[in-house]
Amino acid sequence: MTAREESSSPRMQRSRKDALLNQMRGIDRKKPQVEAETVTLKRAAARFEDLAEYKQVQMQKLAGELVQIGNPFYRTHDVGAGATTEIDGRHLTNFASYDYLGTNQHPLVHAKVQEALARYGVSASASRLVAGERPIHQELEGRLAKIYGTEGAVVFVSGYLTNVTVIGGLMGQDDLVLHDELIHNSILTGVRLSGAARRFFRHNDMAHLQELLESFQGRFRRILVVAEGIYSMDGDVADLPGLVALRERYGFWLMLDEAHALGVLGETGRGTFEHFDIDPGQVDIWSGTLSKATSSCGGYIAGNEALISILKGTAGGFVYSVGLSPPLAAGAVASLDLVAQEPERITRLRRNGAQFLDGARKAGLNTGLSLGFSVIPVIVGDSMRAARLSNDLMAAGVNALPIIHPAVPEGQARLRFFITSEHTSDQIDEAVQLTAECLEKLVAANFGIASLDRQAMARLMSEMASDG
Ligand SMILES: Cc1ncc(COP(=O)(O)O)c(C=O)c1O
Numbered sequence: 001m002t003a004r005e006e007s008s009s010p011r012m013q014r015s016r017k018d019a020l021l022n023q024m025r026g027i028d029r030k031k032p033q034v035e036a037e038t039v040t041l042k043r044a045a046a047r048f049e050d051l052a053e054y055k056q057v058q059m060q061k062l063a064g065e066l067v068q069i070g071n072p073f074y075r076t077h078d079v080g081a082g083a084t085t086e087i088d089g090r091h092l093t094n095f096a097s098y099d100y101l102g103t104n105q106h107p108l109v110h111a112k113v114q115e116a117l118a119r120y121g122v123s124a125s126a127s128r129l130v131a132g133e134r135p136i137h138q139e140l141e142g143r144l145a146k147i148y149g150t151e152g153a154v155v156f157v158s159g160y161l162t163n164v165t166v167i168g169g170l171m172g173q174d175d176l177v178l179h180d181e182l183i184h185n186s187i188l189t190g191v192r193l194s195g196a197a198r199r200f201f202r203h204n205d206m207a208h209l210q211e212l213l214e215s216f217q218g219r220f221r222r223i224l225v226v227a228e229g230i231y232s233m234d235g236d237v238a239d240l241p242g243l244v245a246l247r248e249r250y251g252f253w254l255m256l257d258e259a260h261a262l263g264v265l266g267e268t269g270r271g272t273f274e275h276f277d278i279d280p281g282q283v284d285i286w287s288g289t290l291s292k293a294t295s296s297c298g299g300y301i302a303g304n305e306a307l308i309s310i311l312k313g314t315a316g317g318f319v320y321s322v323g324l325s326p327p328l329a330a331g332a333v334a335s336l337d338l339v340a341q342e343p344e345r346i347t348r349l350r351r352n353g354a355q356f357l358d359g360a361r362k363a364g365l366n367t368g369l370s371l372g373f374s375v376i377p378v379i380v381g382d383s384m385r386a387a388r389l390s391n392d393l394m395a396a397g398v399n400a401l402p403i404i405h406p407a408v409p410e411g412q413a414r415l416r417f418f419i420t421s422e423h424t425s426d427q428i429d430e431a432v433q434l435t436a437e438c439l440e441k442l443v444a445a446n447f448g449i450a451s452l453d454r455q456a457m458a459r460l461m462s463e464m465a466s467d468g
Contacts, residue, residue: 063449064387072390072402080105083422085399093427095400095417100374101263101345102422103335104295112337116330124323129312132323140329143336144288144300147262147270148280152308155300155324155332156317159259159289160186162299165317166287167224167255168193170310174221178212180204180238182231184257185407196224203231203369206242213250223252224285229261229272233408233416234377235370237265240272244282255285263293264374269339269346292374294335296328348421349374356419356428363436368414377403377414378435382448386413392438398431 048054064071078086082102085094103109116136124132137155144153156162167190171177175196179187182203191198197220201209209225216223225247227238238256247254258271266274271288273280280286286302301311311318339345350373357372366379378400380386386402393400393415404413415435419428442448 063384069384069388070391072387072394075394075399083420083424083427087394087399090397092394092397092399093423093431095398095419095423095431097420098260098292098374098418099295099422100293100349100418100420101269101295101335101339102420103293103338103345106334106338108338109295109331109334112334113327113331117327120326122327123325126323127319127321128323129319134323134326134329136326136329136333137323140324140333141300143333144302147336148273148286148302150280150286150302151305153300153302154308154311154318155290155298155329156315157298157321157324158317159291159299160189161317161321162287162289162301163187163257164190164193165315166285166301166311167191167196167226169315170194171196171222171224176216176220176223177226178209178216178223178252179226180228180231182234183226183228184232184259187226187257203234204236204239204242206239206246209243210246213246213252217250223250224255225252226255226257229256229258230264230373230375231369232260232375233403233414234368235260235373235375236368237261237275237371237373238272240276240278240283244278247282253284254282255287256283258286258288259292260374262288263335263339263346264349267346268343269293290328290332293339294332296331296335298324298328298332345421349419352421352423352425352428353419355425356417356432359429359432360435363432365432365436365439372419374419376417376419378417378439379412379414380439380442381411381413383413385442385448386415388447389435389438389442390415392442393431393434396434396438398434400431400435 061071075087078089081094081097082099082104083094085092085097120134120136124134126132128137140155141153144155145151156165163184163186167177167187171191171194173195175194177191177194177196177198179191179198179200180203181200183200188198199212199216201212213223225243227243230237240256243254246252256272261271261275263269265271268274273283284303285307288300290296290298290300301308313319353372353374353376356376357367357370360367360376360378368377368379370376380389383402383404386404390400390402400415400417402413403416408414417431
């Protein structure tokens with residue numbers, strides 16, 4: 001048999017095919033098989049129960065038990081939550097849901113969602129690239145592009161995923177991301193995924209950002225600067241004029257996350273650029289979520305044709321993920337329609353935010369940097385005090401959730417109030433008054449980590465020590 005005949009014989013073809021398949025699967029037959037015993041040992045060493053993260057959660061639980069505070073998280077709402085809600089059969093005033101413009105339960109929104117549901121079903125049932133494209137996706141993207149005056153927009157199944165996949169895909173190892181120190185976790189995760197270098201600038205501090213830009217000039221292939229329109233934990237607004245001026249000078253890509261600003265800032269709710277009367281073309285990447293003022297689910301990017309084409313063709317979270325659920329896309333479109341028809345919703349939201357902020361300040365509450373738009377924190381410092389304050393308020397009829405470390409820096413624990421256009425003036429006054437009263441009692445009792453009695457503290461310390 002000649003070499004040529006041998007290579008084309010069925011036996012030889014099979015062994016070559018096997019070798020090729022093994023190569024593709026990453027299997028090298030020559031490598032010794034890992035002993036089953038070693039695997040068992042490795043399994044035991046990799047128990048989830050032994051992870052530091054699990055111990056951290058357990059410690060938080062224990063600390064809560066020691067000071068006898070019930071867990072304020074994962075409260076189950078029995079109805080659609082807006083300005084009010086129902087939990088455990090109790091009717092409560094609600095400041096924990098970001099349905100800023102009260103569209104979540106509106107009949108016009110429900111009608112459009114039901115129409116999409118009847119027509120397309122619950123799911124897009126495939127990535128849009130293959131079989132998941134529906135007209136409602138294009139309608140929503142057209143609406144978003146119009147808001148920002150951009151050549152295009154693209155929607156993703158989650159706001160969080162949007163930032164992760166967009167930054168993770170666009171940036172690379174030779175690049176630098178500069179972000180505000182209070183930036184959302186989804187941005188940080190995207191940068192980590194991208195492998196780009198990362199530095200933060202002090203919150204809204206343009207002089208610090210400029211210093212960093214000067215020092216990194218010419219050392220990276222590309223620089224992306226990221227800020228948030230309205231900061232999700234603090235409720236203040238990005239210095240967009242300052243960012244745009246620096247972009248002009250240094251030529252970086254500017255990305256603004258409008259999660260909490262769309263529908264909230266600006267005369268017609270178009271967001272931060274409208275608030276500052278700035279040309280939206282000065283921002284390269286507009287990012288946002290559909291879960292807040294448009295009371296749906298999903299995220300979006302608006303930008304020029306090239307950016308949108310790149311994302312639609314290459315972003316993992318778009319190409320390899322199902323298309324946005326058609327009823328959810330319809331819900332977002334309907335919310336945008338409703339707000340366009342009833343701009344007074346934005347006016348009411350603004351009035352309510354101003355009333356809350358003003359009342360809280362007068363009552364001596366620490367509202368930090370908040371400008372009184374959609375997000376108003378009441379900073380109490382101690383995590384346990386924040387959790388207990390939330391529980392005491394709930395007992396008094398108000399639902400507002402604590403935000404504790406690591407979502408905010410240590411010592412900056414707070415209750416975060418989401419304001420909506422649907423809160424009444426009385427609900428706002430009452431919530432502010434109750435918060436001030438409940439907090440005063442906790443302060444008077446010195447309630448918090450510092451108030452743990454000696455025995456409880458010793459137990460906590462010994463648990464911590466035994467957990468390494
Ligand atoms: C600034 C910011 N960006 C992105 C997200 C993620 O959005 P979503 O919750 O819609 O996934 C959030 C969530 O609250 C946010 O606050």
